[in-house]
Amino acid sequence: MQKVKDQRARSLKPTTIHGFAQCGDFSAFQKLLRGNPSLLNERNPVMAQTPLHVSAGYNSIEIVKFLLDWQGPEKVELEAKNMYGETPLHMAAKNGCNEAAKLLLGHGAVVESKANIADISCLILFCGICLTEWDDSFALAVWHSLRAEDFSTVNTLLEYNADCSAEDNEGMTPLNHLSQGPGNEKLRDLLLRHLAEQRNEELLKLAWAKGMLLDERRRALGLRVGARRPPHMAFLGNPGTGKTMVARLLGKLLHMVGILPTDRVTEVQRTDLVGEFVGHTGPKTRRKIQEAEGGILFIDEAYRLIPMQKSDDKDYGLEALEEIMSVMDSGKIVVIFAGYSEPMSRVISSNEGFCRRVTKFFHFDDFSSMDLAKILHIKMSNQAEDSLLHGFKLHTSCTVEAVAALIERETTVKQRKEMNGGIVDPMLVNARENLDLRTDFECVDPDSLLTITLEDLEAGLRLLTH
Template sequence: MDLQQALHQRRARARATSVHSLAQAGDVVGLKRKLQESPALINERNPVMSQTPLHVAAASNRAEIVKLLLEWEGTEKAEMESKNMYGETALHLASKNGCSDVAKILLEGKANLEAKAGNGMTPLHLAVWYSVKHEDHSIVETLLHFRADASVTDNEGKTPIAHLPKSPSHQKLCALIQSHLDQQMKEKAMQVCESSQLKMDALEAELQQVIGLHDLKVQLRKWAKGMLLDERRKALGLKVAVRRSPHMAFLGNPGTGKTMVARILGKLLHMVGVLRTDKVVEVQRTDLVGEFVGHTGPRTRKKIHEAEGGILFVDEAYRLMPLQKSDDKDYGLEALEEIMSIMDNGSVVVIFAGYAEPMKRVITCNEGFSRRVTKYFYFDNFTTQELGEMALLKMNAVDIESLMFGFRLHDNCTADAIAQLLYVETTEKQRQVLNGGLVWPMLINARENLDHRLGLDCCDVNELVTITSEDLRAGLRLLSS
């Protein structure tokens, strides 16, 4: 380092020392002059503690200096949340030194009341320390007045009240904080109560998009209610056991809504905090099982990683079980065991789906499966009436990306009328095999029939976009053929 650089650094340290000294001494005139000469000094850090003038003024209870710094109209502004070498803000220093007047100014200026220092302590933690040492509760009262959170824990897992020595001399301070904590718990419980109702309303709105499945909806409501009540219990400070990851099996024929319900569950579990995200990763055997030794594990783990924080939906899960126990060339069992190995760590919720009868083989033949999967939902085949309601729902919910966007059903295409069409134009076997899978192809085919039926000279606005029962019938016949 040359002489010129050394002199430059010495002058910089002198400037920093000077501005900090002025702040500590409460020299308003001197500090103003200094900042006018060099505006950047407003956030200058001193060489040892890495503190700004605002830190120093707050620790020294220099209210006029703190006001000056916060209201400074120069090109540079004081950084209120700047931290010193211990991770403390100006509010931390005001709190640990019992500077109530300064704390009020900082809080009125929107200082972060819950900022954490390097040891995880908030200003309230440090205020308790000061109050214990000096038997002065005013700084604690100030922070509580501004609604400091008395339930926050530091790096040792201690709340502010936990730092109080068990002594009769501190009963008043203990009662002050406990009273605030009790009130805070009640307010949180009220907020959670309001939030719970909003979440249940959101769940109901989602369930309205699902036709039929009455028994399943009842179970989902019970389940959601239990999780939301757990939220309320925790908000009231109650210690309750953590629920096991709600792994499930969806049993039923294709087209009965299993995938749709899985997506709703993703939203629900994310909404109540069971899952970090609402994503649902859908996989089948071909996504998991490799053709050679050593391929299946990595492929399965990749899909599990994709689903982390959300739901892994394994469709036709029974295909992972070999038909014969002696079939050692089938790697499906390896994929199943890979999935089950992560089902206890809470990172993913797994839903296994498939036909009811083949799934029973998986349930009964694998002890780990039956131990980890705790919820079984049965999806019955849709009735023609439910399929008619589904058609109306789909037409009312089309978005701009949909092939049916801009089209409507004729007024006489009621749910009952569509149900009658389905009963006449499809067989029971078709309905059992396709279920909800009948509806969308029927609507797409009906739109094509509308195009075929209309002449190019048609200019009637309503006629151009209105699908009739005749179009629906033609759509079903095309589907059957």
């Protein structure tokens, strides 16, 4: 009997390069490949997978690293495709092999490489996600995370700028599909946060920002290059479109690349700069400039510095603007003027040196109802302890789509244009108050005490807009 067992064990022991890759037998794999280097990109029968496909799909880390570092005359095929068009990164993503995915990405694997999964005769469907229509490595990682409740590979791919807003043939994104399935809150919140960051990062992916980074590279190589002019800017758009938030991110970016010594953003309005009497405005404005030195001076509603109509009386706002203009060539401060697009034209035309100093104009679009719904979800999943909504959660019926439809139905285009993201916070505060009104004092159910429903959100929005 023992002899039969030994024979069976020997018959099950792998003997091929792909078998060693699957079971993670590094010693045997290394010996076989070094003895026959032509096996480096050998395709196995049926699936036409290389050893890198197999080792990545089974998270055989030592073998993956050995293949990626292979120094022979033939190089490992990083983007090799199996019979379904899947690359090694696809294999790692769909099996949740995070360490293998990190190694592949670190060696330059393409995040958005598409697989020809539509050729698979049996469609893979999971929680509403159709991999025949939505088939890159990120989609496969999402599919695995739903099945295994492990988001590490999704996180890794997001760190490498995976596009989580890619649409399938029906115009659906991963987020759309997730919101339809139960138990997906953590993954949905992760994608929502990343989408919000992407919106702001897009504003920073500009030629001048790239130029700053290239200057850092030039200096690191010992090249001598001239200093760039401070990138003074104008942010044009309606309230609530994220101008202040982007200014704060920009402060961190300019500090990171060495343009500014600090990431401080000093936010001011007319009342912080303009005095009530002769001789008050200059010192008041200079104090704010000194406070902002080394960082960004962010002037919100900057058009208020310039009167709508000319008057015989001197308006001290012009004096404040002249003080600011006088230091903009010093290189010690970056100034951002923010406000409505149309009234800002008064500021632009008020001083002949404005357009010479402010050369970068950015237009902030209004948020759509879907954007506002996503912002609401992000806020609810990131409540600080001192927040009025700390400890509260949304009912499962409050999907992004449902909240977007509610906002679209209960607000006018004019209201959304005037408030944008400013709708969200008061809407949530009002919703909590509606929850209080409808909750009985005798209630002891934690879910009932802490769960905001779609009806609460509707009541909160109506209080705000009607």
